[in-house]
Amino acid sequence: MEKPAPGNAPIHSLIQYRWSPRAFKPQSMSPEQVRTLLEAARWAASAFNEQPWCFLVARRDQPEAFAALLACLVPANQKWAQNAGLLILSFAHTTFTRNGKPNIHAFHDVGLAAGQLALQATALGLQAHMMAGIDREHIAATYTLPADHEAVAGIAVGVPDDPGSLEEPLAERERAPRERNALETFCFQDEFGKGLAF
Ligand SMILES: Cc1cc2nc3c(=O)[nH]c(=O)nc-3n(C[C@H](O)[C@H](O)[C@H](O)COP(=O)(O)O)c2cc1C
Structure with a gap:
C-alpha cells in the first residue's frame, strides 16, 4: 500500500511517499539493504560533526537478536513490529x-539521521516506522x-x-488519511505566531 502526502506545495516524491505503516510483510531485510540504510543515516549533518548516534540492529533472519530487540518495545508496538524485516534501536551520545x-543537540541529530534512514528506506521500496514506545x-537490562x-x-x-493483515483497530488506522497542521499554524514571519503572507 502507498499513502502519498496530499500536499499543496510540490515536494520530492521520496518525502511524499514516506509513511509509517504497521502492516509489514514478514520478510527479512538483506545485510546489503541494512548497510545502505545505515549509510544514509551516517551522512546526516550534526552539531560539530559529533555524529552522536548509535544504532543497534537486528534482522528478521537473526531470530535470537530479533526477539531480544522486539522485547525492548512496548507491547502495543510489539504487536505489529513483530512482522518487520528489520528492527533498530537508536541511541544518543549525550x-x-x-x-x-x-x-x-544529540537527540536532534539522532532524529535527523533517522529521518535520512527513513527516506533511504522509501527509496528502496521499504518503509520505516519510528517508535517512542520503547522500554x-x-x-538497559538487555x-x-x-x-x-x-x-x-x-x-x-x-x-x-x-492493511487487512492487521487486527482492528490497527487496520482502520492504517487506512486513515495522513494529516498535518497547515503551514500557517507553524511557519511565521516578522513575529512569532504571525502566519506567512506569501
Ligand atoms: C519519534 C517518533 C515516535 C513515534 N512513536 C510511535 C510509537 O511508539 N508507535 C507508533 O505506532 N507510531 C509511532 N510513531 C509514528 C507516528 O505516529 C507517525 O509518524 C505519525 O502519525 C505521522 O504518520 P506518517 O509517518 O505516516 O506520516 C512515532 C513517530 C516518531 C517520529
Whole structure:
C-alpha cells in the first residue's frame, strides 16, 4: 500500500511517499539493504560533526537478536513490529567527545539521521516506522550501554503489507488519511505566531 502526502506545495516524491505503516510483510531485510540504510543515516549533518548516534540492529533472519530487540518495545508496538524485516534501536551520545560537556543537540541529530534512514528506506521500496514506545529499563537490562548514552527510539523497517493483515483497530488506522497542521499554524514571519503572507 502507498499513502502519498496530499500536499499543496510540490515536494520530492521520496518525502511524499514516506509513511509509517504497521502492516509489514514478514520478510527479512538483506545485510546489503541494512548497510545502505545505515549509510544514509551516517551522512546526516550534526552539531560539530559529533555524529552522536548509535544504532543497534537486528534482522528478521537473526531470530535470537530479533526477539531480544522486539522485547525492548512496548507491547502495543510489539504487536505489529513483530512482522518487520528489520528492527533498530537508536541511541544518543549525550556528551561531546571533545570536552565531555552536555550535547544538547544529540537527540536532534539522532532524529535527523533517522529521518535520512527513513527516506533511504522509501527509496528502496521499504518503509520505516519510528517508535517512542520503547522500554528503557528493559533496554538497559538487555544491552550494556556505554556511559552518556541514552536510548532514543525504535525503528521498524520492512515491506508494507495490505492493511487487512492487521487486527482492528490497527487496520482502520492504517487506512486513515495522513494529516498535518497547515503551514500557517507553524511557519511565521516578522513575529512569532504571525502566519506567512506569501
Ligand atoms: C519519534 C517518533 C515516535 C513515534 N512513536 C510511535 C510509537 O511508539 N508507535 C507508533 O505506532 N507510531 C509511532 N510513531 C509514528 C507516528 O505516529 C507517525 O509518524 C505519525 O502519525 C505521522 O504518520 P506518517 O509517518 O505516516 O506520516 C512515532 C513517530 C516518531 C517520529
